[in-house]
Amino acid sequence: MKIQLALDRLKIAEAIDLAKKVEDSVDWIEVGTSLIKEFGVTSIKELKNAFPTKTIVADVKTNDNARYEFEMCFEAGADVATVMGVSPLVTIDICMEVAAHYNKKVMIDLLNTSEQQKLELQKYKDAIFCLHVSKDQQEEAGMANRGTADNKFSVGLQIAAAGGITLESLEQLKATVNPEVVIVGGAITKAGNPSEAAFQFKQKIAEIEGK
Incomplete structure (x- = not known):
């Protein structure tokens, strides 16, 4: 299992500084939605420049507006970009x-599919599918567990999991x-260290994968 570090609710410099502290232990670095909304594609460019490998x-x-947004992300240096599964299939x-x-x-x-x-989405064999428990669900409803339907969905597909993941839940x-x-x-x-x-x-x- 690769570790994707999600960087949200930070300034760009704070995100880079934090990622530098953990870069030896993580595989992928996520420029979170809040970073992109606040700072635009500059946040993608700066994170890629800081961590080119x-x-x-x-x-x-x-x-929606998929071509424009995805071209913008990839031109800025992203290796992966996200689309919501509830979008029209043409998107x-x-x-x-x-x-x-x-x-x-x-x-x-x-999320919410x-x-x-x-x-219908399983036809996209080259995609990565993210099983996502939302921030609002975690914070407001305490729903960090994934259901059995999601577990069945994962068979034969590239899967990522997000939302309230802890050491204990791995x-x-x-x-x-x-x-x-x-x-x-x-x-x-948010850890002390x-x-x-x-x-x-x-x-x-x-340890888990060595068993």
Whole structure:
């Protein structure tokens, strides 16, 4: 399991500084939606410039205007960009087309998608699918657990998991969803010692996968 560090609710310089502290323990660096909304594609450019060898994920959460937004993300240096699974399929088609042109990847965020939508989305074999428990669900409703329907969805697809992931939840996550990527935000970024927290995630994953 790769670790994707989610950077949100920060200034660009703060995000870079924090990522430098943990870069040896994480694989992918996510330019969070709040960073992109506040600072635009400059945030993507600066994170890619600071970490040229890391996979940079632009969590732009595209719903429409796909060609413009995805070209903008990839031109700025993103390696992966996100689109919402509830978008019209034509929007996701465009995202896949643009990503193929740039030799980049699409992550489809499954937040609030229906079971029927998930079935329709499975045709995008080259995409990464993100099983996502939202920030609002975590903070307001305490819903950090993923349902069995999501677990079934993961078979044979590239899966990322996001939302309230902790050291303690990694083993169950591996057993049920078996994601290729775990997206970790607050458990690292809000830790007293982010470097140590990230290292613990890396070690825990190595331990789980070594069993």
